[in-house]
Amino acid sequence: MGKTRVKAKVSFHEQIASDIYSMRLQVGAMASEAVPGQFVAVYCKDGSRLLPRPISICEINEAKGELRLVYRVVGDGTEEFSKLHAGALVTVMGPLGNGYDLLDKKAILIAGGIGIPPMLELAKQLAVPKTIVLGYRDELFLNEDFEKYGEVVIASEDGKHGTKGNVLDAIAESQVTGEAIYSCGPLPMLRAVKQYGMEHDMVTQISMEEKMACGIGACLSCVCESTEVDAHSHVHNKRVCKDGPVFYAQEVTL
Amino acid sequence: MMNVNMEVSLAGVTLKNPVMTASGTFGSGVEYSEFVDLNKLGAVVTKGVANVAWQGNPTPRIAETYGGMMNAVGLQNPGIDVFCERDIPFLKQYDTRIIVNVCGHTEAEYVEVVERLAAENDVAMLEINVSCPNVKEGGIAFGQKPEALEAITKAVKRVARQPVIMKLSPNVTDITEMAKAAEAGGADCLSLINTLTGMKIDVDRRCFALANKTGGLSGPAIKPIAVRMVYQVAQAVSLPIIGMGGIMTAEDALEFILAGATAVSIGTANFVNPNTTINVLEGIEAYMLNYGVRDINELIGAVHE
Numbered sequence: 001m002g003k004t005r006v007k008a009k010v011s012f013h014e015q016i017a018s019d020i021y022s023m024r025l026q027v028g029a030m031a032s033e034a035v036p037g038q039f040v041a042v043y044c045k046d047g048s049r050l051l052p053r054p055i056s057i058c059e060i061n062e063a064k065g066e067l068r069l070v071y072r073v074v075g076d077g078t079e080e081f082s083k084l085h086a087g088a089l090v091t092v093m094g095p096l097g098n099g100y101d102l103l104d105k106k107a108i109l110i111a112g113g114i115g116i117p118p119m120l121e122l123a124k125q126l127a128v129p130k131t132i133v134l135g136y137r138d139e140l141f142l143n144e145d146f147e148k149y150g151e152v153v154i155a156s157e158d159g160k161h162g163t164k165g166n167v168l169d170a171i172a173e174s175q176v177t178g179e180a181i182y183s184c185g186p187l188p189m190l191r192a193v194k195q196y197g198m199e200h201d202m203v204t205q206i207s208m209e210e211k212m213a214c215g216i217g218a219c220l221s222c223v224c225e226s227t228e229v230d231a232h233s234h235v236h237n238k239r240v241c242k243d244g245p246v247f248y249a250q251e252v253t254l
Numbered sequence: 255m256m257n258v259n260m261e262v263s264l265a266g267v268t269l270k271n272p273v274m275t276a277s278g279t280f281g282s283g284v285e286y287s288e289f290v291d292l293n294k295l296g297a298v299v300t301k302g303v304a305n306v307a308w309q310g311n312p313t314p315r316i317a318e319t320y321g322g323m324m325n326a327v328g329l330q331n332p333g334i335d336v337f338c339e340r341d342i343p344f345l346k347q348y349d350t351r352i353i354v355n356v357c358g359h360t361e362a363e364y365v366e367v368v369e370r371l372a373a374e375n376d377v378a379m380l381e382i383n384v385s386c387p388n389v390k391e392g393g394i395a396f397g398q399k400p401e402a403l404e405a406i407t408k409a410v411k412r413v414a415r416q417p418v419i420m421k422l423s424p425n426v427t428d429i430t431e432m433a434k435a436a437e438a439g440g441a442d443c444l445s446l447i448n449t450l451t452g453m454k455i456d457v458d459r460r461c462f463a464l465a466n467k468t469g470g471l472s473g474p475a476i477k478p479i480a481v482r483m484v485y486q487v488a489q490a491v492s493l494p495i496i497g498m499g500g501i502m503t504a505e506d507a508l509e510f511i512l513a514g515a516t517a518v519s520i521g522t523a524n525f526v527n528p529n530t531t532i533n534v535l536e537g538i539e540a541y542m543l544n545y546g547v548r549d550i551n552e553l554i555g556a557v558h559e
């Protein structure tokens with residue numbers, strides 16, 4: 001069946017932290033197609049905003065045909081989404097991108113800020129011993145949702161919660177070990193995680209972000225620099241929306 | 255129910271209907287074929303292809319603007335060899351016309367691609383992109399001076415086996431001068447408009463929104479300019495015209511057709527809804543049924559002084 005574009009009904013919508021919202025969408029069969037690490041494209045109703053907003057899939061409920069999205073309001077599009085009430089219809093296309101490879105190795109999930117949401121479904125589906133390392137600026141969100149899937153280690157920049165500092169500081173302080181890293185977060189964090197993974201000889205997967213237009217691999221807007229020649233254009237540009245958003249760290253130049 | 259004729263002819267090439275894709279927004283159709291039955295389209299116009307692979311520009315390559323978007327993809331493409339081995343065989347499975355968009359830095363590069371395509375029997379037409387605002391040399395340089403446009407048109411026509419569409423840039427003082435130059439050079443057809451050069455500044459970070467600083471503006475924001483230019487060109491030359499620029503709906507497409515376009519291309523609107531081409535096609539048919547128009551050709555250029 002692959003990708004579809006549907007008018008989804010908002011079944012539940014709540015604010016879970018300042019600027020952070022959690023929205024459940026009834027997407028029907030799209031939910032059965034989705035895997036952890038994939039995203040959907042959410043369209044605005046306001047016609048002045050043409051391009052869909054890429055938002056990661058936070059949780060998949062196949063039985064209910066439902067996806068959960070957790071997003072931060074950063075601009076007009078996400079502001080518009082935050083005003084949607086339960087029962088409203090919103091157009092979404094998905095599932096998009098590749099998702100994480102679920103490896104049979106002791107795992108460390110490392111996520112920072114708005115990179116945290118996609119880790120939740122991954123934590124749920126990844127049936128290996130794992131530690132979940134979450135980095136926040138100050139205010140916590142979603143951390144309790146993770147607790148039933150593994151040991152949760154927290155870092156916050158202001159030190160109010162967990163280790164003061166970043167995710168790597170928390171890993172060091174809590175002496176977290178593992179064989180495979182799954183990561184999503186801001187670019188500086190991904191760079192540090194890639195470096196850490198290399199130093200510790202761990203298989204590292206990271207999820208990338210780029211501005212998108214088509215969301216399906218046709219327009220070449222969303223590329224990132226790849227170490228190997230890419231299959232599409234035979235240069236060194238992989239498409240985040242299609243070849244990613246998840247890459248093995250050595251595949252991309254950060 | 256009345257039967258309507260949707261078939262149009264562009265420089266001797268018949269299309270089952272006038273709805274096609276705009277270069278660069280639809281790849282070679284592979285990705286969109288998950289959403290769109292390519293058999294229904296009048297033609298698929300491919301992403302620009304050069305003699306060799308092009309890396310394109312750094313990111314960010316796009317920025318949304320009010321009712322539009324800017325892009326500076328910079329014509330990333332795999333080069334003509336990969337294109338012929340992979341993309342043409344894919345497209346020829348479908349009952350649609352294949353129009354290959356060609357880009358280059360120099361006349362020799364354009365000519366090389368066009369010569370290479372001469373052997374490709376499944377390619378119905380060539381669209382020559384002399385109007386891309388996002389590459390440093392070549393590209394638009396050929397599209398902004400009438401003499402240069404006429405010369406490149408002649409050079410391409412000398413080696414082309416398929417009818418040649420020259421794609422015009424709107425970033426000129428007088429679009430009719432350019433249309434006439436392409437006609438004088440022997441063009442078989444014209445397409446317009448390519449994107450309008452724009453700029454967006456990120457006020458929070460105090461930097462350019464695009465890594466390339468400038469980009470090409472497309473989408474509904476540019477439609478009135480595009481319709482005006484299609485109309486002017488239709489009055490100035492006798493070549494068939496493919497109209498594009500901000501088409502989102504059948505009504506938008508009909509504006510272009512009434513202004514003088516024989517066919518229309520859908521670009522940015524594919525990003526808004528991957529099914530736009532089909533919606534436009536069905537909407538044009540509904541319009542014809544509603545107004546009792548039996549033949550789409552009756553509408554082409556129907557609005558004039």
Ligand SMILES: Cc1cc2nc3c(=O)[nH]c(=O)nc-3n(C[C@H](O)[C@H](O)[C@H](O)COP(=O)(O)OP(=O)(O)OC[C@H]3O[C@@H](n4cnc5c(N)ncnc54)[C@H](O)[C@@H]3O)c2cc1C
Nearest residue numbers: 053054055056070071072074075076077078209210211318
């Ligand atoms: C694969 C992927 C997954 C994502 N998952 C999430 C998620 O789960 N939760 C979440 O809160 N955010 C996520 N983002 C970021 C989210 O897409 C942007 O925050 C959102 O598009 C901003 O839209 P806006 O209209 O509010 O902001 P504006 O700044 O007004 O947006 C203007 C334009 O820029 C684009 N844009 C702005 N910021 C980004 C960005 N960081 N990445 C890509 N495009 C951007 C918008 O899509 C839009 O086209 C993800 C991005 C990607 C690429």
Ligand SMILES: Cc1cc2nc3c(=O)[nH]c(=O)nc-3n(C[C@H](O)[C@H](O)[C@H](O)COP(=O)(O)O)c2cc1C
Nearest residue numbers: 276277278302325383447448472473499500521522
């Ligand atoms: C992302 C993007 C890539 C494009 N790439 C090309 C290209 O490779 N060659 C070309 O001739 N035009 C290219 N164009 C221009 C379109 O084909 C079209 O002329 C223009 O976008 C106006 O139509 P629209 O408003 O429907 O998009 C591109 C446009 C966009 C938005």
Ligand code: FES
Nearest residue numbers: 213215219220241
């Ligand atoms: S957004 Fe079009 S290729 Fe990724």
